[in-house]
Structures are given as structure tokens and as C-alpha cells.
Amino acid sequence: AAMEKQVHPAKWTYENIDAMRAQLQSMGLSIDWSRELATCHPGYYKLQQELFLAFFEAGLAYRRKSWVNWDPVDQTVLANEQVIDGRGWRSNAPVERRELEQWFFRITRYADELLAAIDGLDRWPEKVRLMQQNWIGRSRGARVHFTLEGRPEPLQIFTTRPDTLDGASFLALSPQHPLAQELALRDPALKAFIAECEHLGTSEAAIEAAEKRGHDTGLKARHPYLDDVRLPVYVANFVLMDYGTGSIFGCPAHDQRDLDFARKYGLPVIETYRPVDARDPTEAELQLHRPRFAESAVLTVEGEALFHIAAAAYVDKSESVAVRYTAAGFMAESVVTPVDAVEKAIAFLEAQGLGEGTIQYRLRDWGVSRQRYWGCPIPMIHCPTCGVVPVPKQDLPVLLPDDASFERSGNPLAHHPTWKHVRCPKCGAAAERDTDTMDTFVDSSWYFARFVSPRAAVPFERAAVDRWLPVDQYIGGIEHAILHLLYSRFFMRALTDCGYLDMAEPFAGLFTQGMICHETYRDPEGRWLSPDEVTKADSGPLTADGRPVTVGRVEKMSKSKKNTVDPQRIIELYGADTARWFMLSDSPPDREMEWTDAGIEGAWRFVNRLWRLVTEAGALPPRGAAEPSGLRSAEGSAALAALKAAHRTIAGVSEDLERFHFNKAVARVHELANSLGELSGKDDASAWVRRFGFETLTRLLSPMMPHLAEELWQYLGGAGLLADQPWPAADPSLTVESTVEVAVQVNGKLRTTIRLPRDAEKGAAEAAALADQTVRRHMDGKAPRKVIVVPNRIVNVVV
Numbered sequence: 001a002a003m004e005k006q007v008h009p010a011k012w013t014y015e016n017i018d019a020m021r022a023q024l025q026s027m028g029l030s031i032d033w034s035r036e037l038a039t040c041h042p043g044y045y046k047l048q049q050e051l052f053l054a055f056f057e058a059g060l061a062y063r064r065k066s067w068v069n070w071d072p073v074d075q076t077v078l079a080n081e082q083v084i085d086g087r088g089w090r091s092n093a094p095v096e097r098r099e100l101e102q103w104f105f106r107i108t109r110y111a112d113e114l115l116a117a118i119d120g121l122d123r124w125p126e127k128v129r130l131m132q133q134n135w136i137g138r139s140r141g142a143r144v145h146f147t148l149e150g151r152p153e154p155l156q157i158f159t160t161r162p163d164t165l166d167g168a169s170f171l172a173l174s175p176q177h178p179l180a181q182e183l184a185l186r187d188p189a190l191k192a193f194i195a196e197c198e199h200l201g202t203s204e205a206a207i208e209a210a211e212k213r214g215h216d217t218g219l220k221a222r223h224p225y226l227d228d229v230r231l232p233v234y235v236a237n238f239v240l241m242d243y244g245t246g247s248i249f250g251c252p253a254h255d256q257r258d259l260d261f262a263r264k265y266g267l268p269v270i271e272t273y274r275p276v277d278a279r280d281p282t283e284a285e286l287q288l289h290r291p292r293f294a295e296s297a298v299l300t301v302e303g304e305a306l307f308h309i310a311a312a313a314y315v316d317k318s319e320s321v322a323v324r325y326t327a328a329g330f331m332a333e334s335v336v337t338p339v340d341a342v343e344k345a346i347a348f349l350e351a352q353g354l355g356e357g358t359i360q361y362r363l364r365d366w367g368v369s370r371q372r373y374w375g376c377p378i379p380m381i382h383c384p385t386c387g388v389v390p391v392p393k394q395d396l397p398v399l400l401p402d403d404a405s406f407e408r409s410g411n412p413l414a415h416h417p418t419w420k421h422v423r424c425p426k427c428g429a430a431a432e433r434d435t436d437t438m439d440t441f442v443d444s445s446w447y448f449a450r451f452v453s454p455r456a457a458v459p460f461e462r463a464a465v466d467r468w469l470p471v472d473q474y475i476g477g478i479e480h481a482i483l484h485l486l487y488s489r490f491f492m493r494a495l496t497d498c499g500y501l502d503m504a505e506p507f508a509g510l511f512t513q514g515m516i517c518h519e520t521y522r523d524p525e526g527r528w529l530s531p532d533e534v535t536k537a538d539s540g541p542l543t544a545d546g547r548p549v550t551v552g553r554v555e556k557m558s559k560s561k562k563n564t565v566d567p568q569r570i571i572e573l574y575g576a577d578t579a580r581w582f583m584l585s586d587s588p589p590d591r592e593m594e595w596t597d598a599g600i601e602g603a604w605r606f607v608n609r610l611w612r613l614v615t616e617a618g619a620l621p622p623r624g625a626a627e628p629s630g631l632r633s634a635e636g637s638a639a640l641a642a643l644k645a646a647h648r649t650i651a652g653v654s655e656d657l658e659r660f661h662f663n664k665a666v667a668r669v670h671e672l673a674n675s676l677g678e679l680s681g682k683d684d685a686s687a688w689v690r691r692f693g694f695e696t697l698t699r700l701l702s703p704m705m706p707h708l709a710e711e712l713w714q715y716l717g718g719a720g721l722l723a724d725q726p727w728p729a730a731d732p733s734l735t736v737e738s739t740v741e742v743a744v745q746v747n748g749k750l751r752t753t754i755r756l757p758r759d760a761e762k763g764a765a766e767a768a769a770l771a772d773q774t775v776r777r778h779m780d781g782k783a784p785r786k787v788i789v790v791p792n793r794i795v796n797v798v799v
Contacts, residue, residue: 003406008402008404008406009373009374009406010040010402013374014038019568023567023568026568026571027571027576027579028577028580028706030706035451035454037450037451039376039440039444039447040374040443042399044447045377045397046396048376048443049378049379049391049396049398050396050459051446051459051500052379054499054500055105056380056390057390058494058497059106060105060106060109060498061103061105061368063101063103063104063388064101064102064104065100065102066102066104066367067097067241068099068100068367069083069095069096069097070098071090071091071093071095072094072096073088073091074091075409075410075411076371076372076410076411077100077102077367077369077370077371078095083095089560095199096198096199097175097176097197097198100369102367102436103368103369103380103434103438104367104368105368105494107363107365107486107487107490108361110490110494111136111361111363112138113493113504114132114363114486114489114490114493115133115136115138117505118132120505123510124509124510125590127478127481128478128481131481131482132481132482132485132486134362136361136362136363138359138360139160139359139361139362140160140358140359141159141161141162141342141346141358141359141360142159142345142346142356143158143355143356143358144156144158144159145224145354146221146222146223146224146231146249147221147222148219148220148221148222149220149221149222149230155171155233155247156245156247157247158248159244159248159249160342160360161251161342162345162355163345164251164254165223165224165225165249166226166270167252167254167270167271168223168249168251169231169252169268170231170234170249170262170265170267171233172214172233172234172235172238172247172250172261173234173236173246173247174235174240174241175197175198175235175241176246177239177247180194180235183219183235190215193215193235196237210237212236212238213264214235214265215234217234217235218233219232219233220232220233221233224349225348232267234261234265236261238257238261243364244360250267252268253270253271366487367439368441368442369436370437370438370440371411371414371435371436372411373413374437375438375439375440376442377397377398377399377400377413377433378437378438379391379396379397379398380433380434381422381424381431381432381433382432382433383424383426384429384431385427386427386429386431388434389424389425389426390425391425398433400413401413401416401419403416404416404419411436413433413435413436413437414435419433420432420435441483441487444484445484445487445490445491446459446488446495448471448474448488448506449469451468452464452468459500460495460501462501469501470505471506471507471508472508472509473509473511474506474507474509474510474511475510475511475512476510476512477512477513477515485510488506488507489505489506492504511590511660512590513589513590514589514590514592515556516593516594517563517593517594517595518555518564518565518595519531519551519552519554520551520553520561521533521534521541521549521550521552521562522549522550522552523549523550524550528561528562528563529543530562530563530564531564532566532569556592557595565595567579574604575604575707577706577707578603578604578607579600579603581603581607581666581704581705582599582600582602582603584662584665584666585663585666585667586599588661588662589660589663607705609673610673610701610708611708611711611712613673613676613694614697614715614716615715617694619687620687620691620694620716621684621688622717623695623716625688628684631643631688631689632734638678638679638680639679639689640685640689641675642678642686643693644734644735645671645672645675645693646672646675646696647730647735648735649668649669649672650696650728650729650730651735652664652665653665653669653700654727654730656668662704666704669697669700669701669704672696672700673697675693676690676694676697691716694716695718698716698718698722699722699727699728702722702723706723709722710722713725736758738757739756740758740792741753742756742794742795743794743795744769744775744796744797745794745797746778746779746797746799747799748796749778751774751778752774752775754768754769754772758792759791759792760791760792765795766787766789766795770787775797779797780799782799783799784797784798785798785799
């Protein structure tokens with residue numbers, strides 16, 4: 001944004017913070033502003049640099065080469081999420097894979113602990129816990145040794161399904177595998193193929209979506225235990241270097257990706273199981289499908305034979321059946337891998353010296369290096385004599401230079417004329433600062449712990465941390481389900497090991513709110529337009545200079561797509577409370593909502609209606625007036641019905657707010673407003689209930705529309721601020737309806753409803769139903785054979 005606006009990032013950021021703070025305050029957010037902090041402030045990132053040094057000393061921060069997404073125009077590493085259709089999100093340049101020296105945090109040290117602790121996060125959404133489990137991805141499998149003909153070193157392959165080795169028809173290497181890189185030095189075609197792969201990006205999603213392609217290296221691998229089998233070795237674009245060993249064996253019969261590849265290159269598809277025909281298999285067929293790791297050659301489901309087994313009891317993942325591997329005597333539910341067969345395969349490989357069982361994780365260490373100016377400088381110095389040397393703690397913070405230039409692409413810190421040139425803290429020789437800055441996810445991985453003592457000279461005051469943490473209720477978007485939340489969990493464990501804290505989990509409860517969405521717009525050149533830049537016309541939306549606008553999908557509001565609505569404009573047009581009410585009323589807060597002009601205008605009408613309802617009600621009894629005698633005994637009166645509605649609303653809204661069911665709370669307030677609007681009596685009871693109802697309505701509005709609520713509170717004669725008043729309490733005796741609406745069916749079809757006393761006796765319910773004229777008409781003069789009564793719900797007359 002700073003490059004686009006031709007303004008320094010600090011100026012741009014702090015001006016935005018000021019604008020956002022003013023908007024949040026005008027919206028009436030009840031925040032303790034004395035604890036406000038900015039992670040880009042040197043006072044914050046000085047302490048973050050201290051934490052980095054502590055991680056480095058503990059072996060939790062280290063440097064190594066890594067394959068990354070590289071934007072050749074912006075000359076920076078991009079996260080997988082910033083690569084869109086193989087291009088950089090900002091420059092639109094084709095992204096390349098590059099191997100760079102990068103700093104990493106050793107999050108994998110805590111893989112088992114992070115995984116095991118997920119079961120204890122019982123106040124987290126199940127979908128978030130499952131996403132983290134899958135991201136960590138603990139797999140039990142085998143490292144298998146394949147001998148390559150003409151080469152001394154075997155090829156190591158990790159697989160979670162060693163029981164299907166009989167079905168292997170090829171091996172595949174990642175384009176970044178050392179063997180692939182070596183072979184490319186003397187194979188121009190392979191070198192060109194690897195160059196093509198480097199434009200694919202590094203994300204699993206991009207690789208999975210791409211066409212499965214490969215290059216035959218000409219190498220042959222011997223099958224570990226099938227002496228007559230030789231397997232071709234490919235370099236394939238779908239093999240990830242940073243998972244397992246960077247090489248796989250392909251079993252096309254039982255993996256869609258492998259099957260696509262085998263069909264493309266004419267490779268054999270060797271079944272290790274097959275559907276059972278109506279006839280029994282012949283002895284030759286069973287022999288062909290060598291049941292190496294299974295005592296039986298048949299898999300049965302509820303006694304019916306479904307699959308012949310070759311290498312093991314392999315279950316096709318497209319099946320949704322419970323399977324029983326009869327010979328081994330265990331049950332595998334649905335699509336669960338038959339563990340016994342895998343373990344037998346591992347034991348066989350180990351006994352023959354062909355491989356060994358191992359645990360593999362999908363989780364990778366966290367690469368935190370970014371080639372950007374606007375971030376926390378990594379506090380390390382590179383000395384030609386001493387190597388990588390930490391900046392002494394007393395020399396922190398390593399400040400960003402104010403005079404950085406943003407006119408050329410690439411990292412401004414790397415081409416700054418003086419900033420990076422320093423003396424080595426160890427030997428005093430000329431050296432250079434590390435010019436990378438930290439991933440901004442580092443900033444957000446510990447800020448919540450800083451909030452409890454935001455002005456302390458040390459990162460954390462232990463007494464404050466021990467009092468306030470873990471966070472009782474954390475609220476954030478589902479898009480942070482893995483990265484931010486997992487990084488924060490790692491940080492707390494790392495900080496504990498470094499002696500700063502004594503805690504593991506940062507967030508006791510988690511609520512993931514939905515995103516606010518809006519239409520997207522593009523001009524004829526394909527540039528994104530904000531809603532303010534689009535003019536509505538009869539012919540369709542137009543740009544400011546009258547050109548047609550393309551309306552895109554409704555998507556979550558984002559700065560990159562410019563489909564955001566300026567809160568200040570909404571506040572100026574409708575008021576803050578209208579915006580708050582619309583956001584709360586449209587849908588459950590854990591779901592997406594679409595921001596529309598019609599929706600905000602509907603909320604605006606309700607705000608005005610509430611004001612008129614209270615201010616145009618006429619004379620009301622004075623505050624604190626005693627409840628009229630006889631009000632509660634006047635069954636059937638409009639005043640008592642409205643009083644009960646008020647108490648039911650108190651109870652319902654109180655429960656809804658605790659459960660984050662804000663849209664339900666809004667609906668209850670609407671209903672109470674309707675009840676009070678219909679209370680037209682001039683008697684003392686009606687007037688008293690109107691005042692009680694208005695005061696109740698005002699109190700319940702306070703969390704949702706605080707400004708309107710305070711105005712109404714003052715109008716009604718309330719003392720002091722409504723925000724300082726206690727929350728209303730419902731009278732349990734008035735929250736239960738004395739009558740209920742009961743559905744009446746004739747021969748199972750709904751014909752009418754009647755009101756009955758709550759918990760009416762069966763005989764009374766029957767008599768009331770049979771006396772109803774609509775029921776009698778549908779009985780057509782016939783006598784009832786029986787009457788079925790479900791108390792407080794249904795009466796069914798059978799004729």
C-alpha cells in the first residue's frame with residue numbers, strides 16, 4: 001500500500017491506526033484504550049527481537065536453505081496464500097521456486113504436544129480442532145529402501161501404506177530432490193522440466209490442482225522384495241520435497257493421483273485388492289494377488305465377501321462401509337486404514353532389512369524470513385569470520401531506517417546504502433546485518449500476552465500473566481484456524497521453555513466469527529474498484545468516468561479486492577448504532593453476512609421506530625412507581641401479556657448474548673417492541689407496563705445500540721449512565737406461559753390450532769379439540785375411533 005500511495009509505510013500505518021481508532025470509538029466499542037499497543041512500534045518489536053534471541057539460544061530459531069515462492073518483480077518471498085493461479089498477488093508476475101537461506105522457528109519440536117493437547121480444547125469449535133489435527137498430520141508409516149541400478153546409494157521413500165508395495169508401478173522424485181537436481185546437470189530436458197515446475201508454487205493446493213506431469217529419468221529401481229520387478233524413476237511435479245523424503249512410490253490401483261499419472265505415461269495398474277465377482281476366484285487369480293501380509297485373501301463385510309486381498313486388507317477410500325478383516329480378527333470402521341496390515345508390512349520390511357517403521361508429520365518448521373522493509377528486523381549479524389552472530393541484547397532494538405527508499409523493487413533494507421553495514425559484535429570486523437524482517441504472524445503470536453502489561457520494560461510481567469492468561473474467550477476469523485492459532489500455541493510453549501511464562505495454551509475458549517461480504521467490482525482494465533468508486537445507473541454500474549463495471553462474486557471484504565465499506569461513511573449517513581444493529585441482526589455471528597444497502601436501511605428504520613415508540617407514548621408513571629395491584633392476576637389482559645413478554649425477553653436475550661446468538665437476541669427485541677407497540681390501553685396497569693417495558697427494552701438494547709439506549713435512558717428519567725446500571729433480571733414466574741398453542745390433526749393432517757392451559761389433562765385436551773368447529777367439519781360427522789394427545793404439543797383425532 002505504501003508503494004502504491006507513494007508514502008512511507010510508517011506514516012501510512014500510523015495514520016490508518018489513528019483513523020481506525022477514531023472509527024472504533026465512534027462505534028462505541030468498550031475497549032480499555034490504556035492497553036492499546038502497535039506491533040510496528042519499536043517498543044514492541046524491541047521485545048520481539050529479545051524473544052528471537054532467546055529462541056536462537058534455545059535452538060528454536062535456526063537458519064537453513066529452503067524452497068520458497070519467489071516473486072521476481074517484487075523480489076520477495078510470498079506465502080502460499082499470496083500466490084494466486086501461480087502468480088504474485090500484487091505484481092501478477094509468474095511465481096518461481098527458489099532455494100534461499102531462511103530463518104525458521106522449530107515448531108516441529110512440539111508436534112506431538114500440540115497434537116495431543118487438541119483434545120483438551122473443548123471450548124474450541126470442532127472444525128478448528130480438526131483443521132489443526134490435519135495440519136500437524138501425524139502419520140505412521142515406513143521408510144523403504146529402493147536400490148537404484150547403476151548407483152551405489154539406495155533411494156529412501158516414506159509411505160503410509162507399505163502394505164500396498166505389491167502394487168507399485170513407478171517411483172517419483174520431487175523436482176527439488178537432490179537426485180533430480182544432479183540428473184538435471186546432464187539432462188537438458190529434465191532441467192527444462194524442473195524449471196517449469198518451479199513456476200507452480202509450493203502450496204499443496206496449487207500442486208494438487210495442476211495436471212500431473214513427469215519426466216522419465218531413465219533410472220530403474222529394484223522392488224524391495226519382488227526380485228523380478230523393476231520400476232521406472234520419474235521426476236514428478238506433484239511430489240513435495242518438504243514432506244517425507246521428497247520421493248514416493250506410485251500405486252495407481254489405489255490412489256487417484258497415481259492413477260492419473262500412470263494413465264498419462266502408460267504405466268501398469270496392479271491391483272492389491274479387487275471386487276469379488278459372483279463366482280469364486282480361481283487358485284491362479286489368488287496366486288496372482290499374493291496375499292503377502294494377510295492370512296486371508298478375502299475381505300468381508302457383514303459376512304459378504306467384497307474384496308480379494310493381495311498385499312493387505314486395503315480399503316478403497318471412496319467406500320463408506322464398515323469392513324471386517326476376518327482372518328486378523330479386527331474391525332476397521334468405515335474408511336479407517338487396517339492398521340494390522342500396515343504393521344505387518346513394517347515388521348516384514350524390518351525383518352528383511354528393507355526398511356523401518358517411522359513417524360512422519362505434515363507439519364513443517366515455520367519459515368519466518370521475509371524480504372520486506374515493513375516488519376521486525378531479525379537481530380542477527382553476518383560476519384565473514386565469525387559466521388552468524390546475535391545482536392547483543394543491550395543494542396536492541398535494531399531499528400528500521402527512516403530514510404529507506406521504495407522506488408525500486410526488492411527489499412529496501414538490502415539496497416540501503418548504510419543501514420546494513422555494522423561491526424561484528426565478536427571480532428569487530430566489518431559485517432552486515434540480516435536484511436530480512438520477520439513474518440508479521442510473529443507479531444500476532446504473542447500480542448495477547450503483552451496486553452496484560454503493555455508498558456512493562458520486560459516482555460511479560462509474570463504476576464499479570466499468571467492472573468489474566470489464558471485468554472478466557474478469544475474471537476477471530478476461521479481463516480486463522482491454522483496459522484495464527486497454531487503459531488500462538490507454539491509461542492506459548494516456546495516462551496515457557498525459555499523461562500518467560502508457565503503456560504501451554506493461550507486461548508481457553510475460541511469463537512470464530514463469520515466474515516462480512518460484499519459484491520466485487522472491476523473496471524474495463526480489470527482493476528479492482530471500491531463500492532465508492534462505482535455509480536449505479538439504469539444501464540448497470542459505471543465507473544466515475546462513465547465506463548461499464550464488471551460485477552463479480554460476493555466475497556469477504558478485503559483490502560486487496562477493495563470491496564470494503566468505509567465505516568465513517570455509514571456512521572455519517574445512518575449513525576453508529578444502525579451499523580451495529582445491522583451487523584448483529586443479519587445472521588448468526590459464526591456465519592458470513594452480506595452487506596447490502598437494503599439491509600442497512602432496514603436497520604435505520606427500526607432505530608427510528610424505537611425512538612418514536614418511546615418518545616411518542618404519552619404520559620408514563622414516574623420512575624419507581626409501584627406495580628398496580630391485581631396486574632398479575634388479570635389473566636388474559638393485554639397488560640399482563642405484555643409484562644410476561646418483557647420478562648421472557650429478558651431471559652431470552654440474556655441467554656442469547658452468553659451464547660453469541662446475537663441475531664436471536666435482535667429478533668426478541670423486535671418482538672418485544674411489537675408487543676409494547678400494541679399495548680394501547682389507557683388504564684394504570686397498561687401505563688405501568690409500558691414504562692417497565694420501555695425501560696426493559698432500553699436496558700436490553702444497551703450492548704447492541706449503546707448510544708440510542710443512553711438517549712432513551714435519559715428520556716425515561718434514568719439516573720447516571722445506563723452502562724453503569726445492573727443488567728435486568730427476569731421473574732421466573734412470569735417467563736412461563738400459562739397457556740400453550742397446540743396443533744390439532746385429523747387423521748394425521750394438521751387442521752387447526754387451539755390454546756389450552758399448560759399441562760392440561762388428557763380429557764380436557766380431547767374435549768377442547770373435539771369441540772372445535774374446524775375439527776368437527778373435517779371429521780365429516782364421523783365418530784372418533786381414538787384421540788392421541790401429546791401434552792402441550794399435538795392432539796390427533798383418528799376417525
